[in-house]
Amino acid sequence: MTTGDDVRAATARIAGRVRRTPVLRDGAALFKLEYLQHTGSFKARGMLNRVLAAAQRGALPPAGIIAASGGNAGLAAAYAAREVGVPAEVFVPVTAPPVKVAKLGKLGARVVQTGAEYAEAYAAAVVQAEATGALFCHAYDDPDMVAGNGSAGLELLEQLPDGFDTVLVAVGGGGLVAGVAAALHGHARVVAVEPQGCATLASALAAGAPVDVPVSGVAADSLGARRIGRIGYEVAVRTRVSSVLVSDEAIVDARRRLWQDYRIVVEHGAATAQAALTGGAYVPAAGERVVVLLCGANTDPADLG
Incomplete structure (x- = not known):
């Protein structure tokens, strides 16, 4: 199972070959701009x-x-x-x-x-x-994929030395949420955000094991795995990752608002994480510091207006 040690080793291995993506602070809003990574997503x-x-x-x-x-x-x-x-x-x-x-x-x-x-x-x-x-x-x-993805979580710890409480992470197959959860275990909670049309982690947590799920919706091109990965599931259980579900309508609205409010252009899969906040699926407690990880921007922005 992927651990923090694995993430630290991966971070050292890829150092100098990946971008250190910035954190945007706007009042209470905190965004990890991972869509600025090489190839337009955390996957690099x-x-x-x-x-x-x-x-x-x-x-x-x-x-x-x-x-x-x-x-x-x-x-x-x-x-x-x-x-x-x-x-x-x-x-x-x-x-x-x-x-x-x-x-x-x-x-x-x-x-x-x-x-x-x-x-x-x-x-x-x-x-x-x-x-x-x-x-x-x-x-x-x-x-190795999961550990490398987790380097984004280690960056957050360095970039926000005054601390944060929660990171919202969009989930498809689980490779990003597992890496970030392993990196942040003991430092901050991780909440998975999933489209209702392809809820791999929520379904696995309910069943007690990874299970096949239907795949549909606006974010299916990037979050459309048929089941959560074994590593993603095991790390989520060990680190107590919870899951919230969002509708396609909330995802589309979050993506549009990211553009209108911040001039941030992301794909629907990345907007899924923000949809938890703007759509009300995740309501932070008073004073809770929440980071939204915006994971990818490989999209056609023509429909943003």
């Missing part, structure tokens, strides 16, 4: 750690890496592969946003579009990795 942290750790172990083959993704993990895979000089092949569902598919090509990845949702692209990617000998890089349920 975990994927770089996955690839660099494999290289250190002598387990990075000449065939390069293969990943399945709704878009963001694929972008991170292409970026990480380019950083270390190996090929990348990325499998995405046919529903992946064109803006993400176009970026994959620009980063030099071979893109294969298959299946209607992430789970189908994932199955095809696993078969291809076995056939070619390439390193399969799971988008979220991998210890």
Whole structure:
């Protein structure tokens, strides 16, 4: 299981290769602007750690890496592969946003579009990795990925030395929430925020184990895993992560308000975390200091007006 020690080791490994993303303070509002990370999402942290750790172990083959993704993990895979000089092949569902598919090509990845949702692209990617000998890089349920993602949490501790109480984190497969929860365990609570249309963690916590869930809604391109990852579930249970659910309407409204109030442009998956506050699913206690982690910005801003 991923621990704070794993996160600290990952943070040292990827140092100088990822951006230290800023924290925006506006009155009581605190935002971790992780959408400013390389490739436009937090995924660059975990994927770089996955690839660099494999290289250190002598387990990075000449065939390069293969990943399945709704878009963001694929972008991170292409970026990480380019950083270390190996090929990348990325499998995405046919529903992946064109803006993400176009970026994959620009980063030099071979893109294969298959299946209607992430789970189908994932199955095809696993078969291809076995056939070619390439390193399969799971988008979220991998210890190196989770530990690298957690480096964002360690940054928060450094950036807010006067402390904070809670971090709101959008959840799909659980790779980000697990890393942040491991990094902040004993320092601050982590609350998972999930779309009602793909509530992987809430369903797992209710069932006592990861279970398959239906996948739908405006944030499904980035949060549309069919079930929470094993690591995400185990870390959430150990660190007592709770989950709140938000509607598509609340997500759309939060995304629009982030643009109108702060000129912040994020994808629906990232706006999910903010929707917990603006939609009332999470109501902070008096004096509670809440950080909203805005995790990705690979979106078409044309509909923001």
